[in-house]
Amino acid sequence: MRELPVVGRPPAERADAAHNRRRILRAAAEVIATRGPEAVTMDEVARAAGVGVGTVYRRFGDRARLVYAVIDDRERDFQAAFIQGPPPLGPGAAPAERVRAFLHALADRTEAQADLLLMAESDPPEARFRDGSYRLYHRHLTLLLREVRPDADAAYLADALLAPLAANLFLHQRRARGMPLDRIKAGLDTLAGALVAPPDAAPQERPG
Incomplete structure (x- = not known):
């Protein structure tokens, strides 16, 4: 059976951007796990990740896209x-x-x-x-x-x-x-x- 491709791979990015992305996603996953997806806000995820809220918005655009990225x-x-x-x-x-x-x-x-x-x-x-x-x-x-x-x-x-x-x-x-x-x-x-x-x-x- 031929190998299938993994879908949804993120595009190539700088090391610092990749690091921030992982921190944000990890923080979002923790917030979702403790309070549920409806409770997630960009501000809260930014605080949990230790980054500026502008970084979260630039990286994911809005809350829905952040949830789907998780x-x-x-x-x-x-x-x-x-x-x-x-x-x-x-x-x-x-x-x-x-x-x-x-x-x-x-x-x-x-x-x-x-x-x-x-x-x-x-x-x-x-x-x-x-x-x-x-x-x-x-x-x-x-x-x-x-x-x-x-x-x-x-x-x-x-x-x-x-x-x-x-x-x-x-x-x-x-x-x-x-x-x-x-x-x-x-x-x-x-x-x-x-x-x-x-x-x-x-x-x-x-x-x-």
Whole structure:
């Protein structure tokens, strides 16, 4: 399977600008973690990062872009892990193992930033499917599924595996229904196991 590109890489920048960017994003992530994304202000993030508020505005423009940049910063690390990292999440493991590892890692990634991802996926409602990250996830799973099930519609199955990890459903399961993360991962294992099983491994219907 050819290597996929990590999407959303920041442009090349001076060392001092890159340092300030990391400080601002780290500060914003801490504010979001303690008070929620709605409580974030440019002034507060600037104070937490130890930079002038003008630096934050010049770097990110407005609060919404800053919040999405926090998502992007974490997202690039996740993408690098499944594209270039060690197995079973990264290359080197059997395709079925990589599918399972990817779904578990994506569940962890969703857990870490569920509220931010919900904001990003809901504005507009179809934003999840326009996002470069979703397209990369879909391509990654499609390539793995084609190796395991060359007879199947891998593109459709990739969407089916990603559907349970939409932020709105994930948060409903975690908060409204009280599902622990391990239960969600176990359900993903069951779903993925059924999808990657060869056709002759499907249970036979009992004669009536």
